[in-house]
Amino acid sequence: MKEDYFQLEGLAVGYRGRPLIKDISFGIAKGEIVALIGPNGAGKSTILKTITKQLSMIEGNVVIDHNSLSQMSYRSLSTQVAVVLTEQMKPELMTCRDVVATGRYPYTGRLGILSAEDERKVDSAMEAVHAKDLGERAFQAISDGQRQRILLARAICQDPDTIVLDEPTSFLDVRYKLELLSILRKMAKEKQITVILSLHEIDLAEKIADKVLCVKGDRIFQYGTPEEIFQEETIRELYEIDNGFFDPCFGSIELPRPQGEPEVFVISSCGKGIPVYRRLQKENVPFAAGILYTNDIDYQLARLLAAEVITEKPFCKIGDPAYQRALELVGECRQVIDAGTEIGLCNQRLADLLLEAEKQGKLYKG
Structure with missing residues (x-):
């Protein structure tokens, strides 16, 4: 079992000294991906801003590689943790390469010379984020x-052990969502970079995360593996x-079923229905649907x-x-x-049902 690299110990987060969520305690191993999910306004961003020292901790502690967050300087933190937030950067007259290069500032001297x-x-x-062709383009002139x-490249540039992202897939089309998450997964597994991110798309959270933190109410609703979290009643x-x-x-997520007595009977198998x-x-x-095997x-x-x-x-x-x-029902x-x-040895009686439906003039193919 891997040792926890990133630990939250009895953490309380909130604003102006008033806790929004209390008793946040869990650990993350190096190279794990943890996704925060939950309703809007539940406090996902507040947690992320607290563990990156943008908000003050109200109670408890955060430990990163055996170092207490409260004792770490911002410069020291920036060499271990990179942050990609939802707030859009608006750098004036900076190329994409200039923006990426700011990720090296924690390591340069006061003049910031690379x-x-x-x-x-x-x-x-x-190159890691497939953006070399964007280098000389103005950052404000490119798509979301x-x-x-580019912001992910800037984070990678910091050589962090952990990357924290707040809703990185918001406003992205499907291609870019998949590309971004694929890059994060590759970094986590190949370079052992810990990734902590909030996601609205729970289907993507289920597919990318090693652990899932459910945020709701004044305490953590649940924390566990995707297999434990993504159950019908839990969600x-x-x-x-x-x-x-x-x-x-x-x-x-499925919309409600149509209400009323069945008007149509669907006979199917193997995904055809x-x-x-x-x-x-x-x-x-x-x-109505049937006769279906429960597997x-x-x-x-x-x-x-x-x-039915x-x-x-x-x-x-x-x-x-x-x-x-x-x-x-026929x-x-x-x-x-x-x-x-598909008719086989076990479900041969479906052929009889189809024949009866045809005799009654009710059978429709497709």
């Missing part, structure tokens, strides 16, 4: 996604979701979106109770959709 080694590190940082890459309670669902299988479920949901048509990927979504799901145990032949209920629903069912 050495040949400093220049090499600037080049290396810009490009600015985030529902964290965000107080009462108008939809979190699907832990797909890592997605998913696009049909989504189409019916968008059209606000209540539907089928269709079942994972059908249980959230369908008005008929199931069978995995690897078992379809039994009479499930088959009889499915026959009833008779009750105005339409039966064959979404492209």
Whole structure:
């Protein structure tokens, strides 16, 4: 088990001496990625600003590599921790390379003159974020996604052991979100740089983080691995979701299921039903789904979106109770959709259902 490199010990954070969140205690190993998630205004940014000494600690302590944050000078801290905040920099008449080079200032003399080694590190940082072609362009003239890459390059330039980022993917399109997080993951795992960041996109947090800190209320709601945190009830309670669902299988937020008795019966397997479920949901048509094995990927979504799901145990032949209920639905629903069912030895009775739906003139392919 790795030793904790970054530790929060009974930390209380807030403003003007009034705590917003108390009793924050957890440790982060070197090279781990920790994502802070939670509702807007819960205090994620306040925690990040406190552990980077932009806000004063109200109680407790932060220990970085056995050094107390309260005893560290800003210069000493800047050689260990780099910060990328949501506030947009507005440097006048600075090129992108100039901005990246400011990451070397903790190591230069009072005149801020870069050495040949400093220049090499600037080049290396810009190459790491695929931004060498932006070097001579004005920082204020580039896109938001490009600015985030330049600010990350500036952080890399500091040679930090830890990088702290506050909502780095906000306002970025999908390409730049993925690119930025891929760079962070590579740095964390190849260079053992600890990454602490807040994210709004919980699906991305689930995919990139080694640990997840759930921020809600006056104390930490939960802290653990993505497997522990990204459960349906945990996310529902964290965000107080009462108008939809979190699907832990797909890592997605789902809109509520259509209300009412099933009008359409979808017969599917092996993921073929998913696009049909989504189409019916968008059209606000209540539907039933079946007969699905509970280990089928269709079942994972059908249980959230369908008005009724008929199931069978995995690897078992379809039994009479499930088959009889499915026959009833064929008779009750105005339409039966064959979404492209794969028929095998265990689910042969689905073929009988499809034949019955065809006899009743209700069968629709697709």
